[in-house]
Structure formats: C-alpha cells, structure tokens
Amino acid sequence: MAAPGSTSGGAAEETLPAVVVIDDAGTVTGWSRTAEKLFGYRAAEVLDRSAAPVFLPPVAPGDRERWSGLLQARHRDGGALLVRVAGSRLRTPGPGVAWVLSMTPATAETPGRAADLLEPLISRSPVAMAIWDRDLRCVWLNAAAHELNGVFPHYAIGRSLREPIPGIDTDAAREAMSRVLCDGNPMIDREARWTAADGSAELTLSTSLFRLDGVDGQPLGVCSLALDISTSRTRDRLSLLREASIRIGSTLDVNQTAQELADLAVPLIADYVTVDLAESVLPDTPPLQRLAATEARIPVFRRAGVASVHDGIPESLWPRGQAVFVPPSSPFTEVLSSGRSHFEPLLDTSPGTWLDQDPARAEIIHGTGMHTLLIIPLAARGEILGVTVFVRNENPAAFTKDDLMLAEELVARAALSLDNARQYTRERTAALALQRNLLPRNLSGGDAVDVASIYLPSDVHEGVGGDWFDAIPLRDSRVALVVGDVTGHGINAAATMGRLRTAVRTLTYMGLPPDELLTHLDDLVLRLTEEDAGDDGFPLDAVGATCLYAIYDPGTRRCTMATAGHPPPALMDPSGAVSFPRPPSGTPIGVGLGSFGSLELELGEGSLIALYTDGLIETREADIEAGIDRLGAALAGAALPLESLCATVVETMVGDKGSEDDIALLVARTR
Incomplete structure (x- = not known):
C-alpha cells in the first residue's frame, strides 16, 4: 500500500x-x-x-x-x-x-461496476432466473432457479431442452423458447404447471421469456424468469385481478360498472359489498342537497352497486339508485375527505362509537352479524368518486392486511373504469345537447310539402356525430330540403354541423341552384380549414362532410337536386313504388374540387322523398347498396303519417341491435 x-x-x-x-x-x-x-x-x-x-x-x-x-x-x-x-x-x-x-x-x-452491483440482487432474487444459449442449453442460474432442479431437471448448467429427460415433458418449454429466439417477441406471464407423480404436490409457475441480443444485433440466447404462484392466495389474487380486467367496465355506464365491481367482490373478498358514488359522478340524478338532512345523518352518496351472499340483500338499508345517509363523524365521510382506506378487522359496535348516531345501521350490523369492515375510496385522476364498502358476516375470518391490499387493487381498477364511464357520459350528454339545439326545432315545408324527421344518436363511439337535416321554405313557395353528415363524432363534429347548417341556410336565401350552392359550400369549408391551420400549414382539425341538397318548386312540380358524396334520396311515387334517383356524383365537402352537377325530376302530387344519412343503411355485415335495397323495401307502399313513417322505417332498418353511426332521416310529401 x-x-x-x-x-x-x-x-x-x-x-x-x-x-x-x-x-x-x-x-x-x-x-x-x-x-x-x-x-x-x-x-x-x-x-x-x-x-x-x-x-x-x-x-x-x-x-x-x-x-x-x-x-x-x-x-x-x-x-x-x-x-x-x-x-x-x-x-x-x-x-x-x-x-x-x-x-x-x-x-x-x-x-x-453495474454488473457487480446487480449480481447479489439477481442471485438472491425470489424470481428464478436462467440463461439459455442458442442451443437452448442452460448456461447460468441464480439461486432460486437452482431450487427448481428437483421439479424441472432441465434447470441445470449444461443441460439442453433439446435433450429428452425421462418422465419430463419439455416440448412446450422448448417450443416457446425457440419461438422467442426466432422472432424476438417476448412471452409474458405464461403459466406452467407440475404435479408430482403421486399427486402429493403441485407447482404453478408464472414464466416469462425474452431474447438476449449481442452488440451486433444477433441473438445470443434466451433469459427465462419464473415466479412460483402455487399458493392459493397468490393464485386467487391474480385470478381475481385478471377477472376484474375483463368484467369491470364492460360498458360505459356508471351504474353498470359499479354493480360489476360489487358482483365480482362477492364472495371472493367479502360477504356484502356496496358501491356508493358521490353526486358529481351521477350528473343525471336529482341533487342530494335537496334531500332532508339532520344533525345526525346527511345524504352523501347514491347507491350504485350492491351485492351479498344472502338472498334479498338483508344487509342493505338502501337499494340501488337511492340516496345513502351517513353520520358526519362516520368512517364513510372520513374516507371520502381523506382519500385513505378505513381498515377495521374487528368492527367496534360498543357504545360511544359513531354508530350511536346511526341506530338503523347499528341494528342491521347486529342483526346480520357483521364483524369486520373495509371502506376503500374510489379514487381516479386525483378525485374521489365515492367509496366501496366490504363486510363479512357469513365468513368468520376477519379482514387482514392482505385482504386490504387486494381490495384496494380491485377498487383502483374499477375506479378508472368508473371515471372513464363518467367522462363518456358527460361528453355524450353535452354533445347530444349541442346537437339537438343546433338541429331545427320547428321543421316546416311551407306551402310546398309536409315534412317530418327523426334523429337517432349512435350507440358507439362518442355517441353523437355531425348528422343534420333541414327544410327551408322560401318566399316564392319553393322549399329547400337538405341532409348532411360531418365526419367524426363528439362535440367538435356537432359544432361543425351547426356551422355548415348555418352556411347552407345563408346560401339558400341567396337563391343559388343546388350545384352552385354545394360549390360555394365546398369553397367556404376549404377557406375555414386553411384559416385554422397550425404553424406547419396543416389544418388542426380538418373538416369533411357529405351533403344532399334539393329544391322543390310546387308550381312546376320540379325537384332539382345535387349531391356531395352523399347516398341518393329515396323517391316513392303515389302508387307506392320506390326508386333511388342518382344525381351526378360529387366529391365530399371540404375537398376543394367543387365538381357538382344537378338532376331534375318531376314529382307527382302525393309523392314522397326521403333524405337520410348513411347510418340508416350501412352496417358491418352489408354494404351501402344492400342497405339501399332494404330501405326501399321498408318504404314501399307505406301509407302512414309522416311521423309514424319515420319511426317505422328506423325500427325496420335498425331494430334492437342499435346503430354504429348517427341516423338522420327527413321525409317530405308533396301536396
């Protein structure tokens, strides 16, 4: 030295x-x-x-x-x-x-130095780790993997999975490693089971594989990670969380999601579970503030989900949809305000607790034998949505810290699904309100035609799109009929629809023929898109739409129409025969080509013309032409009042299966 x-x-x-x-x-x-x-x-x-x-x-x-x-x-x-x-x-x-x-x-x-630091961590890890070369020969093991040698003999230095081992099936492991070695795609969380020959023991491993590549990018071998999940608690925990990812949040409905959480937790975690949500999560329900409160009990939640191992749910004071009252000093309000779980392995029902202020709940607790309690906040994105209550009365075991952790994981997953459902409900409600306010409320065909309409939002996506219709009476007794469909869904599509409807009305009052009107509308939309472009010159929110515009003159009984990429109108003559006249095909609005042509027809007295959007005729199973044929069959010979005709046609075309897109239908009958 x-x-x-x-x-x-x-x-x-x-x-x-x-x-x-x-x-x-x-x-x-x-x-x-x-x-x-x-x-x-x-x-x-x-x-x-x-x-x-x-x-x-x-x-x-x-x-x-x-x-x-x-x-x-x-x-x-x-x-x-x-x-x-x-x-x-x-x-x-x-x-x-x-x-x-x-x-x-x-x-x-x-x-x-990094390798020196990681070596003791890896060697002492409870996860069995092994490295296999390109011949699937084991070249390295940590201590946990050495312990598996008695169960899986191929966990041994120098032994290859390609070498047969009497009494051991290595085919599945060999195929999985070969696949990872070949394509480089890791295999995550695959279960492998082993049972002793005499049935005295059973082992379940959660195995993951990933490829090891050299500095030249060529594969050197495969690393395997194996975790023993044989214990019933671990397996039940993983099974429950896996089931939660499938069953909770199957729909974008707040109440349904809450009930799915309660149903899943009973009896796997508790004998009785409630999901109580704050008022902000249920915007369509009457405000809780309007309900009577006392010093001892206040309305704080609404019951959105409840389940029990007992028929009739005798533990519940309130059914689904009803307001839930709690004492201000109860653990329910404490969890709601603090965001921390309440863990009470032995439920204290002695005098002097918060239950003194809630005799009805105390009576239920004593009468049904509730003895252990968990109250867990439903928290998502920094906001408390409500609480989930777990109780045991049939199962004599008290809740443990492990039960608390499992319940918290389950509730956390459900809270995200609830928040997604809440956001969807809010956005859909706002978009639908905007859509209905932008559509005409008092539709009139003037002296030229009788009109009726129907609008049906879709059951998927954001629920509301940019479909619109209009009937615009003019001073010379003519009437303009229009139907259009803006691309996209949600509030932006509804707002764009309102702008286009206003633009069409303005151009109609200028007296433009259908083909010129669509040309001006196309140019207007293109200019608006360019004005909204970002710094890179590309539009921030490109606007596209299809449109069918027609002018009917009762004096000459002539109907002139033009289309911008829209399905053709349905025309039923007084005899009940249905046809689909095809105006010259035009490009959708917003493309900027402005190539539109007109078609002129003569309509007899009592003729019916139907304008619609593609949601009425298009499905995943059939193309538009097949839908047009179905629409023709639904209209043929119908002699119903126009409002009833609209409802009947939609029912015939869509039925109970719902629509994947918005539906707008405008029908007009000449006088």
Whole structure:
C-alpha cells in the first residue's frame, strides 16, 4: 500500500477498488490510497482503530470464507455513502483472523461496476432466473432457479431442452423458447404447471421469456424468469385481478360498472359489498342537497352497486339508485375527505362509537352479524368518486392486511373504469345537447310539402356525430330540403354541423341552384380549414362532410337536386313504388374540387322523398347498396303519417341491435 501523501498511481487509481483490512475485532489494520479517496479518511486517522465510525453497521463477516453485498458507510465530511463490498478471509500465522475488503461506490459508472452491483440482487432474487444459449442449453442460474432442479431437471448448467429427460415433458418449454429466439417477441406471464407423480404436490409457475441480443444485433440466447404462484392466495389474487380486467367496465355506464365491481367482490373478498358514488359522478340524478338532512345523518352518496351472499340483500338499508345517509363523524365521510382506506378487522359496535348516531345501521350490523369492515375510496385522476364498502358476516375470518391490499387493487381498477364511464357520459350528454339545439326545432315545408324527421344518436363511439337535416321554405313557395353528415363524432363534429347548417341556410336565401350552392359550400369549408391551420400549414382539425341538397318548386312540380358524396334520396311515387334517383356524383365537402352537377325530376302530387344519412343503411355485415335495397323495401307502399313513417322505417332498418353511426332521416310529401 502507498504511504499517506504519496502521489504515485495517477489516473489508474480512479478505476481501482478501495482496499481495507480489518481483524476479527473490527480493527482497521490496512487502508489503501483509494480508500482514502473514497471515504476521506487518511490512513493515520483509521489504522489500529475500530472501523465502526466508518461502516454502518460495523462489518461482521462471521465464519464465511467469502461474501459480498451492499454496505452503508460514512464519509469523513459526514455524508452517507453506499458501497458495494466483496470480502475474503485472510489467513495469518497467528490465531487471529483478518479480512480483506474490496469496496467500490454503488453509484459508480465505471464499466463492469453495474454488473457487480446487480449480481447479489439477481442471485438472491425470489424470481428464478436462467440463461439459455442458442442451443437452448442452460448456461447460468441464480439461486432460486437452482431450487427448481428437483421439479424441472432441465434447470441445470449444461443441460439442453433439446435433450429428452425421462418422465419430463419439455416440448412446450422448448417450443416457446425457440419461438422467442426466432422472432424476438417476448412471452409474458405464461403459466406452467407440475404435479408430482403421486399427486402429493403441485407447482404453478408464472414464466416469462425474452431474447438476449449481442452488440451486433444477433441473438445470443434466451433469459427465462419464473415466479412460483402455487399458493392459493397468490393464485386467487391474480385470478381475481385478471377477472376484474375483463368484467369491470364492460360498458360505459356508471351504474353498470359499479354493480360489476360489487358482483365480482362477492364472495371472493367479502360477504356484502356496496358501491356508493358521490353526486358529481351521477350528473343525471336529482341533487342530494335537496334531500332532508339532520344533525345526525346527511345524504352523501347514491347507491350504485350492491351485492351479498344472502338472498334479498338483508344487509342493505338502501337499494340501488337511492340516496345513502351517513353520520358526519362516520368512517364513510372520513374516507371520502381523506382519500385513505378505513381498515377495521374487528368492527367496534360498543357504545360511544359513531354508530350511536346511526341506530338503523347499528341494528342491521347486529342483526346480520357483521364483524369486520373495509371502506376503500374510489379514487381516479386525483378525485374521489365515492367509496366501496366490504363486510363479512357469513365468513368468520376477519379482514387482514392482505385482504386490504387486494381490495384496494380491485377498487383502483374499477375506479378508472368508473371515471372513464363518467367522462363518456358527460361528453355524450353535452354533445347530444349541442346537437339537438343546433338541429331545427320547428321543421316546416311551407306551402310546398309536409315534412317530418327523426334523429337517432349512435350507440358507439362518442355517441353523437355531425348528422343534420333541414327544410327551408322560401318566399316564392319553393322549399329547400337538405341532409348532411360531418365526419367524426363528439362535440367538435356537432359544432361543425351547426356551422355548415348555418352556411347552407345563408346560401339558400341567396337563391343559388343546388350545384352552385354545394360549390360555394365546398369553397367556404376549404377557406375555414386553411384559416385554422397550425404553424406547419396543416389544418388542426380538418373538416369533411357529405351533403344532399334539393329544391322543390310546387308550381312546376320540379325537384332539382345535387349531391356531395352523399347516398341518393329515396323517391316513392303515389302508387307506392320506390326508386333511388342518382344525381351526378360529387366529391365530399371540404375537398376543394367543387365538381357538382344537378338532376331534375318531376314529382307527382302525393309523392314522397326521403333524405337520410348513411347510418340508416350501412352496417358491418352489408354494404351501402344492400342497405339501399332494404330501405326501399321498408318504404314501399307505406301509407302512414309522416311521423309514424319515420319511426317505422328506423325500427325496420335498425331494430334492437342499435346503430354504429348517427341516423338522420327527413321525409317530405308533396301536396
């Protein structure tokens, strides 16, 4: 070792470990220059003194020949220092024992140091880790993997999965590793089961595989990770959470999602479960503030989900949809305000508790034998949506910390589904309100035609799109009939629809023929899109729409129409025969080509013309032409009042299955 004050070594010392020698009494007998630099103490300050002031806790190797791990040390300036230490017993002529300790900073970025730091973590990990070469031969194992050798003999250095092992089926493991080695796609959380020949033991492993590639990108082998999930608690926990990801949130309905949570938790976690939501989560319900409150009980929640192992749910004071009253000092309000779970393994029902203020709930608790309680907040994106209550009365076991953790995980997953459903409900309600306010309320065909209409939002996506219709009476007794469909769904599509409907009315009042009107509308939309472009010149929200526009003149009985990429109108003559006249095909609005043509027809007295959007005729199972044929059959010979005709046609075309897109239908009958 270099003497204190020596300047030898240079930059090479920066990569050397600090070397310290201590005897079996913990006295420092050796202190290298790199130790001086690492810990700040000069050799003269520590030699022949206890190592306790430097190492926390004191180094105590015991009887081991070699050992390694992490050690907390103290720098001379008082700062804490985490080091990676490897120790070896040093044989001496005398009866005493000495130890040579090689130490490096745990945070060092020197090549190779990271591997030294991770080695003890990996080797002592409870996850069985193994590395297999390209021949699927085991080349490395950690301690947990060594313990599996008795169950899976291929967990042994030098043994290949390609070598048959009597009584052991390695086909599935070999195929899975070969596939990962070939395509590089990892395999995550695959269960593998083993049962002893005499049936005395069973083992279930959750196995993951990923490929190891070299610096040249070529595969070197496969790393396998295996975790024992054989215990019933672990397997039940994973099974429940896996089931939750499938069953909870199957629809975007708040109440249905809450009930799915309650149904799943009974009886796997509790005998009785309620899901009570705050008023903000249920915007369509009457405000709780309007309900009568007392000093002892206030309305705080509405019951959205409830389940029990007992028929009739005798534990519940309130059915679904009803307001839930709680005492202000109860754990329910505490959980709601704090956002922390209430864990009460032994439910305290003695006098002097909050139950004194709630005799009705106290009577239920005593009458049904409730003895253990969990109240967990439904929290999502920083907001408390309500609480979920877990109770046992049939199961005599009290809730444990493990039960609490499982319930919290389950509720956390459900809370995200509830929040998604709430956001969807809010956005759909707002978009639908905007859509209905932008559509005409008092539709009139003037003196030219009788009109009726129907609008039906879709059952998917954001629920509301940009479908619109209009009937615009003109001063010369003519009437304009229009139907259109803006691309997209939601509030933006509804707002765009309102702009286009206003633009069409304005252009109609200018007396433009149908083809010129669509040309001007196309140019207007293109200009609006360009004005809304971002810094890169591309539109932030491109606008596109289809449109069918027709003008009917009762004086000449002539109907002139033009289309911008829209389905053709349905025309039923007085005899009941249905046809679909096809105006010259035009490009959708917003493309900017402006290539539109007109078609002129003569309509007899009592003729019916129907304008519609593609949601009425298009399905996943059939194309538009097949839908047009179905619409023709639904209209043929119908002699109903127009309002009834609209409802009948939609019922015939859509039925109970719902529509994947908005539906707008406008019918007009000439006088």
